[in-house]
Amino acid sequence: MRAISQVFASLMLIAITLAVMALYVVNLSAYAGAKKGLIYEVFSYRRKQLLERLSLIYVFTNSTHVNLVVYNYGDVDIVVKTILLDNDNIPRENYTIINVYGEDLGDVISTSNRLAIISIKTGMSLTKGVHVVTLITESNNAFTFTFGV
Amino acid sequence: MRMKIISPIITSLLLVIIAASVASVLYFSIISMVDFNESSIEIIDAKLIKQYGNLYAYIVLYNSGETSVKVKMILHGESNNFSSEYTVIAPRDTSRIDIIGTYGYDFIVGEDYVIEIAGDVSASIIVKCSGLELTNSPIYIFAPSMLALDLLQKPHSKEGSIENVSEVVNGILETARKLGIVVKTITSLDEWLELVLNPKDNVIVINPFGEFIPIPQEYFNDTEKMLEFITMLHNNIRDHGWVWVHLSGYPLYYGISDSDYETIRNEGFEYLLFGSENMSVVSSGGSVQDYVQESEEDNTSRTVEFKSWLKTYGFSDLSTKLANRMKFHHSIVLSTGVEDMVALRFYTNPGGSQSGACVLRIGKGLYVHWGSPTDPQFSDKELGTLGLLLTIYSIIYLR
Numbered sequence: 001m002r003a004i005s006q007v008f009a010s011l012m013l014i015a016i017t018l019a020v021m022a023l024y025v026v027n028l029s030a031y032a033g034a035k036k037g038l039i040y041e042v043f044s045y046r047r048k049q050l051l052e053r054l055s056l057i058y059v060f061t062n063s064t065h066v067n068l069v070v071y072n073y074g075d076v077d078i079v080v081k082t083i084l085l086d087n088d089n090i091p092r093e094n095y096t097i098i099n100v101y102g103e104d105l106g107d108v109i110s111t112s113n114r115l116a117i118i119s120i121k122t123g124m125s126l127t128k129g130v131h132v133v134t135l136i137t138e139s140n141n142a143f144t145f146t147f148g149v
Numbered sequence: 150m151r152m153k154i155i156s157p158i159i160t161s162l163l164l165v166i167i168a169a170s171v172a173s174v175l176y177f178s179i180i181s182m183v184d185f186n187e188s189s190i191e192i193i194d195a196k197l198i199k200q201y202g203n204l205y206a207y208i209v210l211y212n213s214g215e216t217s218v219k220v221k222m223i224l225h226g227e228s229n230n231f232s233s234e235y236t237v238i239a240p241r242d243t244s245r246i247d248i249i250g251t252y253g254y255d256f257i258v259g260e261d262y263v264i265e266i267a268g269d270v271s272a273s274i275i276v277k278c279s280g281l282e283l284t285n286s287p288i289y290i291f292a293p294s295m296l297a298l299d300l301l302q303k304p305h306s307k308e309g310s311i312e313n314v315s316e317v318v319n320g321i322l323e324t325a326r327k328l329g330i331v332v333k334t335i336t337s338l339d340e341w342l343e344l345v346l347n348p349k350d351n352v353i354v355i356n357p358f359g360e361f362i363p364i365p366q367e368y369f370n371d372t373e374k375m376l377e378f379i380t381m382l383h384n385n386i387r388d389h390g391w392v393w394v395h396l397s398g399y400p401l402y403y404g405i406s407d408s409d410y411e412t413i414r415n416e417g418f419e420y421l422l423f424g425s426e427n428m429s430v431v432s433s434g435g436s437v438q439d440y441v442q443e444s445e446e447d448n449t450s451r452t453v454e455f456k457s458w459l460k461t462y463g464f465s466d467l468s469t470k471l472a473n474r475m476k477f478h479h480s481i482v483l484s485t486g487v488e489d490m491v492a493l494r495f496y497t498n499p500g501g502s503q504s505g506a507c508v509l510r511i512g513k514g515l516y517v518h519w520g521s522p523t524d525p526q527f528s529d530k531e532l533g534t535l536g537l538l539l540t541i542y543s544i545i546y547l548r
Contacts, residue, residue: 003157016167020174034213037241038191041211045193045243082249087201087328087462089249127460132281134200140207140245142198144281 048139051075054109056133056145063125068118068133068145070109077110079138085120086131094121107138189214190270193243197224197262199280201462202329204252206231208264208274209245212238220268222246226255227331235268253329258282282329283541286351286392289344290321291363292334296405311397313529317357320533328462330541338365338406345378348385353392353544355536360398361405362417369406375413376420383424387512392544393421394517396536399479422487422511432482452495455542467535470525477505478521490516492547495539508543517543 053074060067066085072078080097083090096119097105109116118135126149134144194209206224217240222233231248238244256262256278266272293314311317318334325332335341342365344352356362368378379401385391395401401417403410419431452471459468475496480503481487492515495506505520517540519532527535 004160009160009163012164013167016171020171023174034189034241038193038211038213041243042193045209049194082205084200084203084205087203089203089251127457129457129461131461132200134198134280136198136205140194140196140209142196142205142280144200 045139048076049141052078052137052139052141054078054135054137054143056147057115059147059149061122061126061149064121064123066120066122066126066131066133068120068147070116070118070135072109072111072114072116075111077108080107080109080118080135081138082136083118083120084132084134084136085122086133090120095119189216190218190220190238190266190272192266192272192274195264195274195276197256197264197276197278199253199256199258199278199282199329201281201283202251202253202327204248204250204256204329206248206264206276207245208266209243210238210266211243212240215240218269220246220266220270222248223265223267224248224252225263225265226252227257228333229255231255251326251329253282254326254331256329257285257331259285284330284353284544286353286544287349288325288330288332288353288355288537288540289335290318290332290355291341291357292336293318293357295335295337295341296358296361296363296407311357311359311529311532314357314359316529317396317533317536320530320535321355321357321537322533323530324534324537328541330537338363341365342367345381345385348389348391351390351392352385353394353540355394355396355540357396357533358405359396360400360402361410362401362403362413364404364406364411366406369404369409370411372411372413372416375404375411376416376425379413379417379420380425383421383511386421386514386516387424390513392515392517392540394519394536394540396519396532397479397521400518422490422509422516431484431487450495450497451493451542451546455495455539458542459538462538464534464538467531467538470527470531472525475505475522476524478523480505480520481507481509481518493543506539508547510547515543515547 051074053072055071055073056068057071058069083095097107097109098117098119099105099113100115100117105113105116128149130146130148132144132146134142136142189212191211191213192208193211196207198205208222210220212218217237219235219237221235224231231252233246233248236244236246258278258280261275261277264274264276322332335344341363362379364375364378368374382393386393399418401413401421404413404417415432422431456468456471477496482503483491483501487509490509490511491504491507492510493508494504497504505522507518509516509518519536519539
């Protein structure tokens with residue numbers, strides 16, 4: 001009866017084992033690569049959220065506008081995405097973000113220009129009482145402030 | 150030296166087993182790779198923020214797969230679903246999907262809601278709604294379709310009272326939508342009976358039928374049985390913090406069920422306020438038309454503040470229409486037993502013996518009374534709006 005040697009059989013088994021291991025390594029590497037990207041995204045996203053800090057310093061109103069003086073005391077620039085005042089979602093054309101010299105800052109309250117005035121066009125005087133404003137940032141932080149008029 | 154050998158059969162068998170094992174490993178690897186690709190969307194962040202009527206929902210997604218995916222967000226509210234546009238997310242890229250709009254009426258702050266991802270891949274996450282709202286108490290309103298409405302066209306019900314129940318309901322629903330208040334409709338007498346027999350806490354019931362109270366068939370046709378049902382209602386107000394909102398006419402003067410109505414008279418109102426025990430006499434003005442005005446010297450008077458509150462929430466016209474002096478049908482006579490129950494007064498007569506619009510405290514709950522103003526007249530829609538706002542203001546102030 002013809003046969004193969006034990007050495008040859010062992011070599012074949014080792015070769016097959018290595019092939020299977022290689023397959024696993026390739027799969028694991030692909031999986032880890034994808035997860036690494038996910039973990040990076042999650043951490044960078046959360047980090048930015050945590051580093052955003054905003055406080056309301058002062059509010060002054062007139063017959064057509066409400067002006068919110070805010071201060072960015074965080075470590076990252078804040079990009080304002082949405083403003084809700086009481087029951088109204090303020091359209092972008094109805095508010096401006098300016099610095100204390102009146103220069104337009106676009107949507108960004110940066111760390112290099114921390115003090116900003118958000119001027120909201122209301123078209124009428126706010127009624128006496130307590131009002132609520134919420135600033136939602138591009139990082140999806142919601143800063144809610146109450147103020148009295 | 151003689152070499153030991155393995156027989157070819159055993160070797161073949163071994164190789165077959167190994168080949169089968171490798172095949173299985175490959176098969177499961179492929180399967181796992183397929184699963185991996187299918188779940189290639191990962192949810193990085195999701196939020197649900199409500200500010201009164203406005204809702205701001207977003208989800209941030211990461212595509213960890215090797216191919217682009219096209220997905221949309223579906224937000225599951227109390228009664229409705231809200232869907233975003235489709236977004237394509239490139240491989241190994243992050244994208245954010247928003248739903249922004251006046252959808253606050255379908256979400257309650259503090260409650261959990263499902264955000265679903267649909268499209269090339271699917272996923273879901275439960276998110277707690279945060280933010281601001283006027284009330285989280287469940288508000289129930291009777292649907293006009295639950296009764297035969299033509300019965301409500303009785304001539305005397307038009308004395309400053311409700312003519313078109315649907316308009317009252319429209320006024321309530323429109324206002325609720327604007328302010329982000331969740332309103333549920335009671336669509337049948339069975340549903341109404343179920344709610345009364347198995348009461349939840351802090352339920353607000355707005356009755357748009359004026360002087361008619363819907364009575365389930367089991368308690369109809371017999372005055373004693375109708376009063377028994379009203380007593381259960383009283384117990385729910387007293388023990389479970391219910392709020393009963395009366396908008397026009399003599400409160401609970403008639404019972405109505407399906408297509409017929411029966412007169413209960415003033416006992417209906419008395420049983421609602423006092424239950425079957427500790428009964429006192431109370432009257433709701435009848436046909437007497439009184440001049441009723443706000444009484445600022447009383448610390449329970451809230452008309453001025455209520456008018457200002459209305460303006461804050463964008464109801465300036467209604468605020469202006471609430472004149473300093475108004476004429477009411479069906480004001481409440483503040484007799485000895487009733488006077489102690491007054492929690493808020495909006496309009497009283499100069500002597501303070503009658504109130505056209507007030508809130509009475511019954512145990513843990515409230516009875517909100519809005520008589521029938523004849524000067525100025527309010528449309529049915531305005532009446533619905535006013536009834537809801539008066540109620541919300543009262544519970545914010547008193548709870």
